[in-house]
Amino acid sequence: MREGITVExxxxxxxxxxxxxxxxxxxxxxxxxxxIILATAEGVGTAAIMRRTGKSKPCVWxxxxxxxxxxxxxxxxxxxxxxxxxxxxxxxxxRVVARTLADSPAEATHWTAAMxxxxxxxxxxSVQRIWRAHGLRPHRIQQFKLSNDPQFVERLxxxxxxxxxxxxxxxxxxxxxxxxxxxSGKSQIQALDRTQPGxxxxxxxxxxxxxxxxxxGTTTLFAALNVLDGTLIGRNMQRHRHQxxxxxxxxxxxxxxxxxxxxxxxxxxxxxKHPKVRRWIDRHPHWTFHFVPTSCSxxxxxxxxxxxxxxxxxxxxxxxxxVDLQAAINRFVREHNAKPKPFTWTxxxxxxxxxxxxxxxxxxxxx
Numbered sequence: 001m002r003e004g005i006t007v008e009x010x011x012x013x014x015x016x017x018x019x020x021x022x023x024x025x026x027x028x029x030x031x032x033x034x035x036i037i038l039a040t041a042e043g044v045g046t047a048a049i050m051r052r053t054g055k056s057k058p059c060v061w062x063x064x065x066x067x068x069x070x071x072x073x074x075x076x077x078x079x080x081x082x083x084x085x086x087x088x089x090x091x092x093x094x095r096v097v098a099r100t101l102a103d104s105p106a107e108a109t110h111w112t113a114a115m116x117x118x119x120x121x122x123x124x125x126s127v128q129r130i131w132r133a134h135g136l137r138p139h140r141i142q143q144f145k146l147s148n149d150p151q152f153v154e155r156l157x158x159x160x161x162x163x164x165x166x167x168x169x170x171x172x173x174x175x176x177x178x179x180x181x182x183x184s185g186k187s188q189i190q191a192l193d194r195t196q197p198g199x200x201x202x203x204x205x206x207x208x209x210x211x212x213x214x215x216x217g218t219t220t221l222f223a224a225l226n227v228l229d230g231t232l233i234g235r236n237m238q239r240h241r242h243q244x245x246x247x248x249x250x251x252x253x254x255x256x257x258x259x260x261x262x263x264x265x266x267x268x269x270x271x272x273k274h275p276k277v278r279r280w281i282d283r284h285p286h287w288t289f290h291f292v293p294t295s296c297s298x299x300x301x302x303x304x305x306x307x308x309x310x311x312x313x314x315x316x317x318x319x320x321x322x323v324d325l326q327a328a329i330n331r332f333v334r335e336h337n338a339k340p341k342p343f344t345w346t347x348x349x350x351x352x353x354x355x356x357x358x359x360x361x362x363x364x365x366x367x
Contacts, residue, residue, distance in 0.1 A: 007064055009041040016072045033075040036060055037067045088126060096120050096130045100138055111138045146359045149293035156349055159265055159292055159299055163227060163345035170261040172228060173252065174301035174343070177240055177269070178221040178309065188218035188240060191325040194318055209316065217322040221309075221329055222248040224264070225302040230340030232305060234333040236326040242274035249280060253287075262287045267297050301343045305336065 009017070017034040020026050032053045039049045049060050066074040096116060104111050105119065113131070117124045131137065149155065166172045178189060193214040201207035220240045224233045233252050237244040256262055266272045268291055281287055292299040313332045319325040 007037060007040040007067060009037060009067075013072055014038070014041070017075075020076075030076055033063050036063050037075065040064055040067075088122065088130075092120065092122065092126075093130045093133070096122075096127060097134050097136065100131065100136050104138075110141075144359070145295045146356055146363065147293045147295045149295070152293040152296075152356065153353055155291060155293045156296070156299065156352065158290055160345060160347075160349045162263055162265060162290060163301065163343065166228060167261065167263065170263055171226060171256055172263045172265070173256075174225040174227055174265045175252075176223060176267060176297070176300050176302045176306070177245075178223060178306040188220050189314065189325065189329075190218050191216040191319040191322050192317070193320050207316075209318075216320065216325075219322055219326055219329075220244070221306075223302050223305065223333075224248075224252050225305055225343065226340075227301055227343045230342045231337050232302075232333055232340070234329070236329060240271070242271040242277055245271045245274075246277060246280055249277075249287075253284065260286070263290060264288070265290050265292065265300055267292055267300055268294050301345075304343075 017038050020030050020034045021038070032055065035053055036049055036055070039052060044052075046057060046060055049055075050057060053060070063075065070077075099116065099119065100111050105115065108115065113124045113127045116127045120127065162172050193216060194210045195212050195214060196210045198207060198209040199205070219236045219238060222235045222237060222244065226232070233255055235248050235251055237247070252262075264287060266289055271277070272289070272291075281289060297303055309329070309332055313328060317325075317328060319328065
């Protein structure tokens, strides 16, 4: 052993070192460091320790000195080493952030990491680190639409009030049509069939379907969600007009108790405000329509059911005919009604109103 080197391991140190060696999950660098100290404490010479551990003489001496100075904790911690590449200064990060928030160069709608790296004269990974540190994701975009309804606050509080504190001895229905087709912006639900059979999902591979499809027609689902108990009344119809809407209202009227007041929440679709629909309301005075603000279909509770229907049943569904599509929708509605859940509103309307006002202020500044 080298002169001046005396390794004295206490019982507690030996126990910790032996535990590190015995633990199969210990990093190997911790294991051979512990073996160096255990062998040194037993009086084994440097040459023998080198043969046991396969390490060089400077390495053995280094960890002997580290143990003498910092004990076992020193063996389990590596000293930090400066990077061979100098870190980027704060001014570089500020410049990248400022450029990212500005308009993109040339004929591009947004910055990419490669474009920014070329302009800022840094690496792509450095750009990505700066963006990640500042919460910037220029490759992503979120859609929005602010309501310009002059009665926005009144209508919002009216609808939220029905959700939070519905009138006693009354039925609150969220009524709408589901026109959004599978992966399309069509005005109705499409019966889509694939041109080739898809491959099933297996380990290491997702399920597959062809990118193109065969169209077998369209249908529209009229739905009324009972906010109080979560049950849903649904009817499939070929078209999306006021005539079909009145037929659906008659079906709902036949399904609800005759002695109950009915409060229906609807969006501002033209068919809901047709003169013949208004005359229907006059003939049924126990019905009251409550319209959500314009561009606020998200306020209608039945939209949550439509989203679930599209995601779970329509988007990846394969339908060989309109009848096949309508039968699948009807089965989904029956499955929903077998285990309904009451709708619960949790958002604070004051927070929504404040957010919309901030949005309008930002739009005014950007104009």
